[in-house]
Amino acid sequence: MAEVIEWLADGTAGGSPYSPRFGDRYRSELGGLEQAREVFLKGCGLPAAWASQPQWTILETGFGLGLNFLVSWAAWKADPQRPRLLHFVSTEAFPASAEDVLRSARTHPELLPLAQELQAQLWGLLPGMHRLVFEDGQLLLTLCIGDAKAMLREQSFAADSVYLDGFSPQRNPDIWDLHTFKAVARCCRRGTRVATWTVARSVRDALAQAGFVVEKVPGIPPKRDNLQGEYNPAWEPKKTRASPLRRTASSCVVIGAGLAGAAVAASLARRGWQVTVLDAADTPAAGASGLPAGVLAPHVSPDDSLLSRLSRCGVRATLQQAGRWLQAGQDWSPSGVLEHCVEHERKLPHAWQPEQAWASAAGDWTRLATPEQLAQCGLPPKAPALWHVQAGWIKPACLVRAWLSSPGVSWRGNAAVSQLTYQSGAWRVLDASGQELAQAELVVLAAGHASRALAETAQDQPLALQAIRGQVSWARHEPTEAGTAQALPAFPVNGHGSLIPAFPHAAGLAWITGGTFERDKASADIKPQDHKQNFGKLQTLLPQAAQTLASQFDKLDIQAWAGTRCATPSRLPALGPLQAPDLWLCSGMGSRGLSFAALCAELLAARLHAEPLPLEQRLAEALLPAHAALTTG
Known part of the structure; x- marks a missing residue:
């Protein structure tokens, strides 16, 4: 579930967000906007430092309610000399809900349009990394959900600016300890600027041990001092994965x-x-990309396997691109996809189960199919099936x-x-x-x-x-058979082959099902007998839909498309x-x-x-x- 936040009626506009977990406020008494601008943005010499650079990377420890990100975004957007590409990488062990992030921004109307864009992408934040895309791909937010030390070990870059943020060192010492700062240092180059609001002696000592040279600077009321500095160790840092030089576009x-x-x-x-x-x-x-229409859905496994995690990252990336480039309803549809687990029941990871820690975030991705959804497919109420929320169909071409x-x-x-x-x-x-x-x-x-x-x-x-030949069967819904489209599910179904029940085609509204799977076959020749194989799969996947489409298969009033996929x-x-x-x-x-x-x-x-x-x-x-x-x- 999302992190619990209490909103204190303390006289501030909209209330003050408070963390029961840490017993601390999310922002300063003055509302946080000045802290974001003065302590972090200006404390790292921005926006002047990024002027005319091809790219710039900001690393933040503690995303919280996203205020530092929104302020940095606004500064980048307003700067005519902004870098072509801005990366903002932030760690967060206890992510807030999208609604709380938006509520926090309502105190600052100038940031509200950006916060609304951010809210729209804050879904499905399971442990791991999530790439959110803004400004036509020129502003990239990488949210690292988990312990900062562990998450930064899974990254490979050299930050230009570092915002050290989080609840106070007394309330949340882990985010301010030497091991965290060493993880931050591995993501820095010599000269990387660092800024924070705390001047606690333990923080200054740990930063020094990690190779940062910092000093106190005048703070903003009610704080007397802030901390600024740079990564400049007295020793030669070991080569890390952040060492490669940035490539010049050519x-x-x-x-x-x-x-x-x-x-x-x-x-x-x-x-x-x-x-x-x-x-x-x-x-x-x-x-193979000429397929008339294809299903986009994540892979799910009980152990949340490598393939499952990769597929979620990939589905999010494709949804972002489809939303930017394609016309919904014509080129694609984020309709959701039902997965009928024909061969065996596909169990969800334990942490996704109701009442478990990540049930809410997991539910943004995949849930058990409801009896109503199963009924739309003509399947019995107890049929093993999943409902993929972030899924749909796309015309690859x-x-x-x-x-x-x-x-x-x-x-x-x-x-x-x-x-x-x-x-x-x-x-x-x-x-x-x-x-x-x-x-x-x-x-x-x-x-x-x-x-x-x-x-x-x-x-x-x-x-x-390896070459893998595949053939699908498709046909348009006959105008004289007006009830055909209504008799099929309102969304794609996969699990043993797949069915996209309706998508716009030059020949009219069409359906597509299949496909075959032939290893070590590089030929894309059409095989009429493959229609029978595709119909057999459809009978297993969706018996009622197969019955609806049987007459078109019987009359061979269908088209075929074949292509060669490539696998490892x-x-x-x-x-x-x-x-x-x-x-x-x-x-x-x-x-x-x-x-x-x-x-x-x-x-x-x-x-x-x-x-x-x-x-x-x-x-x-x-x-x-x-x-x-x-x-x-």
């Missing part, structure tokens, strides 16, 4: 114009790269085309790449005749299964990328650098391209630019291409 070639390639192109273009996307086909999304329309992205079709050669610090991308198609400093392989052969032209280690042995995407310099792989998303493409693209960009990661370090490392490499010898 030229990039992305090979593949499906979900993976288009997402990478858009993420790099937002950071100033000039990106050329090459594809062998004459239209974008001609491969629409998302691909939107990403490729990003400023800085150039797409070229009929450009089949056969070979890569590296000369004088740049890649030459060649066709089958040896003619140069493009040249760039960086190349990203995002061509699905074809990435395997391209990688072999540039490195010795082959990749275990781990069932996870492959994302990261290959052996050759400035050659990256973004592939292996299997049937979850809609879940993983946007996330992997942001992870690639973060690692290139030494930015904060959009997910935990251990999750990012599980995607490294080495895990998709074939053993040799």
Whole structure:
């Protein structure tokens, strides 16, 4: 459940937020706005320090009610010399509710529009990292839910400014101890500015031991002093994961114009790269991303597995992109998805159960399906099923085309790449005749299964990328059968294949179901017999819907679409650098391209630019291409 906050009627506008857990107020007696501006923003030399920088990263310990974030956002937004990209990373062990965050901001009307945008994204804050996106992707908030020390060990970046905040050292000593400051220091570069409101001797001593040089400065009433300084240890810090230098945007070639390639192109273009996307086909999304419509839903497992955690990060990223780029009702719909657990009941993690610590946040993601939802599907009240709240259907090709329309992205079709050669610090991308198609400093392989052969032209280690053929069945709802659409569920259903009951298509309102799953099949040929297999899956998944659509299957009044997906042995995407310099792989998303493409693209960009990661370090490392490499010898 969200952290309990009491609102004290102490004469301040809207009341004063108070934490029963720590026996302390969330903000100073004067309301907190001046503290946010004077102690933290100006205490770190902002906004002057970030002027004309390509990116800037602020690290905060203790998100609380988000006031420091909102003040920093407002200052960035008002600054004509603001950095192109602002990262704000904040830790919080006990997250407040979205409603309390908004209520806190009502005291400051100038911040209320920003607080309303923040409130809309403060859902599903389970332990781990959550990337929230604002200002068309130029302002990125990474909320790290959990103990600050543990969360910062899962990050990889170098902060430019540090806000040390939290309840008083007497009330919450853990956030002010030496171990926390050492974790903060690992995320700093020499010269990183630090500011806080407390001047407690224990805090100053611990900061000094961690390598910070601080001094007292005049405070704002009623406090006499504040603390400012910088990270400047007397010793040479050990190299950490925050050590890589920030990359300067340059030229990039992305090979593949499906979900993976288009997402990478858009993420790099937002950071100033000039990106050329090459594809062998004459239209974008001609491969597996050409699926007429696909289901977007998180994976759930009793142990909250790696795949489950990654899928939630990915679904959030895709929902943000769909909300920005696509037309709801036409290109996508956040309708929710019912998962019918056909093979076995899928149990939720223990911590998600009613009355458990994370039940409320988990309920923002996935709940047990209600009898009413089951009835809409024609399923019995006791049928094992989950309801995915943050889920729906998307037309992948629409998302691909939107990403490729990003400023800085150039797409070229009929450009089949056969070979890569590296000369004088740049890649030459060649066709089958040896003619140069493009040249760039960086190349990203995002061509699905074809990435395997391209990688072999540039490195010795082959990749275990597997081709998986899939075919779906779809048809439009006949105008003369007006009751067909009404007889089907009002939302997608998955679990043994899937059914999207209604989505707009050029031929009219359509449904789609399937699909097949053939390993080591790279052909996308249509097989009429696959309709029978898809209908059989539908009979198991939704017997009533299958009965409704049986006549169209019997008359073969249906269409087929087939494509080749690309998977890895781990069932996870492959994302990261290959052996050759400035050659990256973004592939292996299997049937979850809609879940993983946007996330992997942001992870690639973060690692290139030494930015904060959009997910935990251990999750990012599980995607490294080495895990998709074939053993040799």
